[in-house]
Amino acid sequence: MPSAAAVDPQSGYCAVTRTFHSLRAPIPLPPPSPPLSFPAFAFSLLPSPLPAHAAFLDAATGEAVPFPAFLGQGYGLTETTAGFCRSIGVEESRRIGSVGRLSPGAEAKIIDPGTGDALPPGVPGELWVRGPFVMEGYLGDKESTSEILDSEGWLRTGDVCLIDKDGFLSVVDRLKEIIKYKGYQVAPTELEDLLQTHPGIDEAAVVGYTDDQTGELPVAFVVGRSGSNLHEAHIKDFVAKQVVHYKRIHRVFLVDSIPKNAAGKILRKDLAKLALHRINAKL
Known part of the structure; x- marks a missing residue:
């Protein structure tokens, strides 16, 4: 199981401390009985707090057929080449409004756009992120690269976010908006x-x-x-x-x-x- 993310209570700096002891393929599910017919069933999201639980709905009766799955949140940018924050497992996915915690190798901090100072947990500001997944820069555009990447490899996401004391990230809005x-x-x-x-x-x-x-x-x-x-x-x-x-x-x-x-x-x-x-x- 992953351990809790470390969040500095003064600076708001967050470094991932997740450790994974094993990875295994999902357990195969037995075929449904009776078999599902897609003309008769539609994949839908049942009304529930995010993340929703998935189910098949009988188009004729409107009744839900239980489906053992849940939907988790994740977050990433084109400039990070992939998602670097996600919820893992049912418990983390129950954090309504959160996109999860940092993936292995990721570092993040919340910065006051006006002063450039790091903010403590729970206070919204611009999210800065660093890690091996961050791009090296925009090809042939040094000026744009310098505007989004600093000399220490921190990427300014342009998103207003907050990180709580447990290391869960929530996206508030775009900074420019x-x-x-x-x-x-x-x-x-x-x-x-x-x-x-x-x-x-x-x-x-x-x-x-x-x-x-x-x-x-x-x-x-x-x-x-x-x-x-x-x-x-x-x-x-x-x-x-x-x-x-x-x-x-x-x-x-x-x-x-x-x-x-x-x-x-x-x-x-x-x-x-x-x-x-x-x-x-x-x-």
Whole structure:
């Protein structure tokens, strides 16, 4: 069994201490009885806390046929050539919101983007990672390489993450998408997840709107569910009751859809331009 990851309580530096005594192939499963027919069964994820347990659903009855498997989380970048963080086994996979712990040979630390200082466990900042899996650089582009890799081999991921005291990594947001309000950092995805717990909201996206006094203000674009009766004041109050003051939504725009690219990623630049247009139109 892997041992606990070592996390320095002051610097937040995390080095893997996993040790594996043996590896073996999964135990073969007996054939199902009766045999599964894919026209009649569909592979699906049953509603449950992440990671979900897999099951086959009978297309005729909707009943679940138990399937002995679980889904784990993992994390990696193109620049790391592979995933360097993952959950192993059922217990680690029950850490909801975590992508697991470091793989063998990996080192990581969380850095304050403003000061460059290492942060302690539980505090979000930019994830830096080092190990033999990290690329040597971008071919023929020394400038871009120097922007992402330092002289000691640390790769700046550009992701805002946190590492807890047990060494489990959670991804918060992309650094470039963080909203900066009076020196505070606000993760759009945190507010989007909160907004989507509202029974009348189908989809939500949050972006920063430039403000002379605060730097940026969080504004939300919301798609309502069919038959819902949403109002800006109600939505702002819904969020304000559940977050600290600097994470409050300052404007809400009701829209028919959220612009996304082919991969389903929210087009935040388009929304920022739309917010600017709508706010200026009201001035």
